[in-house]
Amino acid sequence: MSWTSTDDVIGSWIGDDAPTNTAQVQVWIDRAERMLRQRFTTLQTRIDEGEPDLLETVKDTVSAMVQRVFRNPEGIRQTSVTTGPFSEQRTYGGNQPGALYIADEEAGALTGRVVSGAYEIDPLIGYTYPGSGPVIL
Template sequence: MAWTAADDVLDGWVGGGAPDDPVKVGVWIDRAERLIRKKVPSLQARLDAEAACLDMSSDLLDTVRDVVAEMVTEVFLNPDRKRSVQSTQGPFSESTTFGGDNPGRLVVTPEQLALLAPDGGSAGRAFSIDMIPVLSPYSPFYEPGFR
């Protein structure tokens, strides 16, 4: 099941140089969604559960569309996968440097994965472990006489 349409990418395009072939955009959307399915296998089940729920306060589907559109936009902004581009016209020159380990490649960033994670990206955050045994009178779970 497709989550994102070509219009989701094209309607959100900022600046010039928007792709003019919705079929090609659709091909890259399919690739991006396959990559996301591989990285976040529980995503479709969570989307199905959200769709079945009467309380539509969650915006997971919109977040997925945003992430896919962002991934596809990155590919179309740098289709030649160049690290930097320079152009000169008369006395004026312009330079653009693309970031990332492999610019122009279809990737899911850690930030995007955190948005799609089942726990909202809280995995790997700090936690605490109670070092007081449960049977200790200093434990908040202590019940006198319980053994």
């Protein structure tokens, strides 16, 4: 059973270079969904139980995973084209350009955990200053 259709992937494509070979898109959808099933073993159960927005989040994640592969199938990190005095450079982001992978933000959305690069710890929470009551922040 597939959660994501080829229409989901192609329909959310930005730009004029959307893939036209739906059979090939389906191959990559199947691979992406297998990867999700292996990493998030309770995903189908959570979808069946009706967890809000989870099915749509899965579709968004699979679409993004597949689109990353199709946008950079050779796995190129950087390109540069020079014509006369003009040059154009493009750098592809991510640790694995062109590869099928789950981004940290996508994994966070599927688990319900917010992925953040920074956090704060207040060492004075609950501290009582001499001669006063608890600190209320």
